[in-house]
Amino acid sequence: MPVDPQIQxxxxxxxxVPAFHTLSVADARKQFExxxxxxxxxxxxxxxxxRDMQGPGxxxxxxxxxxxxxxxxPLMLYFHGSxxxxxxxxxxxxxxxxxxxxxxxIVVSVDYRLAPEHKYPAAVDxxxxxxxxxxxxxxxxxxxxxxVLVAGDxxxxxxxxxxxxxxxxxxxxRLLGQVLIYPVTDHPxxxxxxxxxxxxxxxxxxxxxxxxxxxxLSDISQAADPLVSPLRAKDLRHLPPAxxxxxxxxxxxxxxxxxxxxxxxxGVDVAVKRWDGMNHGFxxxxxxxxxxDQAMDEACAWVRDVLARxx
Numbered sequence: 001m002p003v004d005p006q007i008q009x010x011x012x013x014x015x016x017v018p019a020f021h022t023l024s025v026a027d028a029r030k031q032f033e034x035x036x037x038x039x040x041x042x043x044x045x046x047x048x049x050x051r052d053m054q055g056p057g058x059x060x061x062x063x064x065x066x067x068x069x070x071x072x073x074p075l076m077l078y079f080h081g082s083x084x085x086x087x088x089x090x091x092x093x094x095x096x097x098x099x100x101x102x103x104x105x106i107v108v109s110v111d112y113r114l115a116p117e118h119k120y121p122a123a124v125d126x127x128x129x130x131x132x133x134x135x136x137x138x139x140x141x142x143x144x145x146x147x148v149l150v151a152g153d154x155x156x157x158x159x160x161x162x163x164x165x166x167x168x169x170x171x172x173x174r175l176l177g178q179v180l181i182y183p184v185t186d187h188p189x190x191x192x193x194x195x196x197x198x199x200x201x202x203x204x205x206x207x208x209x210x211x212x213x214x215x216x217l218s219d220i221s222q223a224a225d226p227l228v229s230p231l232r233a234k235d236l237r238h239l240p241p242a243x244x245x246x247x248x249x250x251x252x253x254x255x256x257x258x259x260x261x262x263x264x265x266x267g268v269d270v271a272v273k274r275w276d277g278m279n280h281g282f283x284x285x286x287x288x289x290x291x292x293d294q295a296m297d298e299a300c301a302w303v304r305d306v307l308a309r310x311x
Contacts, residue, residue: 003202003249004277006289010037011203011279021211025085025116032086041287041296042094043101044068050089053133056125057118061111062134063089065100066142074147074176074307075138076105077131077163081154081181081281083212084115084123092153095284099151102300103307106143108134112159116215124227127159128166135173147307149177149240153283154204154252155212157183161230161259164239175240177306179299181283182245182252185231185259187213187223192254202249204280209251231259236266243271243302245295247278271302 003011020028047066052059067073078099080092089096089111100107112126131150138145152160157180164178188195188209199206217223226233242263246256253274260272275282275291283299285292 001276004291007277007279007282021208025215029086032091033088037288039288040094041098041293043098045097045100053130055129057113057122060126060130061089062130063096063109064141065096065107067100067104069104071142072144073142074105074149075134075143076103076107076149076151077134078107078109079112079127079152079156079159080109081156082114084155084216085212098286098296099300102296103303105303106141119218120216120222120228123159124162127163131163132173148173148175149179149303150175151179153181155184157181158185161185162227165226165230165233168238176310177240177303178242179303180242180244182247182250182280183256183259184252185255186229189223194253195251198249198251202279204251206251231255231262236263236268239263239268241269241306243299245283246274247280247282248274248276249278250280252280
């Protein structure tokens with residue numbers, strides 16, 4: 001189907017904005033932080049608190065969202081999209097709020113270190129450390145340490161996948177599920193058809209992904225590492241159930257669906273959905289794009305169902 005009219009309108013509004021991959025890292029970050037999109041959905045939560053923990057590289061910031069109601073609540077670690085280079089707790093604040101409200105989970109959003117100042121594996125190490133910290137400190141947060149999930153979008157979904165892999169291989173905490181929104185699962189050089197089909201004109205493109213990866217990795221040889229490209233992992237058995245969203249006009253579409261196929265072949269319970277007419281980033285547009293609201297609601301329902309089945 002063609003690009004959804006609500007998405008096309010937003011693309012048209014940004015038509016004159018310089019592509020981020022033509023900017024310096026500092027200016028690209030400013031561009032993302034300055035985005036102000038009125039009308040976005042902001043579901044109510046009971047409390048939002050900024051905390052710090054001792055991470056592998058020093059102080060690691062966390063933003064903790066507590067839902068309304070009585071705990072202890074399930075616990076969700078959320079890793080924001082970034083291309084590993086841009087974005088922050090602030091740029092993805094509303095996504096975290098909506099997930100908290102819709103799932104009745106305490107959501108811990110992680111301010112992991114960004115490249116190029118902190119190249120791979122800094123972000124990977126931060127996300128694993130934050131997951132273990134949150135589980136170990138769950139009771140003090142009002143959460144249940146036996147009900148833990150990971151979630152993320154784009155590069156953050158990559159970090160959620162590799163956190164699940166490391167937890168499986170390196171020991172605890174047990175995860176009940178993983179929510180992967182248009183995940184990065186391979187390097188652009190892999191040549192997935194959607195990387196070229198959606199290279200230009202839909203927001204994130206091929207040149208942008210290459211720019212991100214060039215900043216994230218110290219050497220192209222690291223692209224073969226499953227903790228960079230989880231699609232290349234040899235064994236995906238015994239991972240938690242996964243929800244994977246892809247978007248029709250996203251260069252990451254095919255690698256996300258390939259990862260879903262590989263998980264299913266390994267016996268993992270996977271729910272995968274391609275959102276036709278949508279582009280990369282649409283999930284953050286609830287309140288403006290009807291399918292974004294639907295996607296948020298369905299993702300929250302999937303989490304609630306996983307938690308109910310695990311009870």
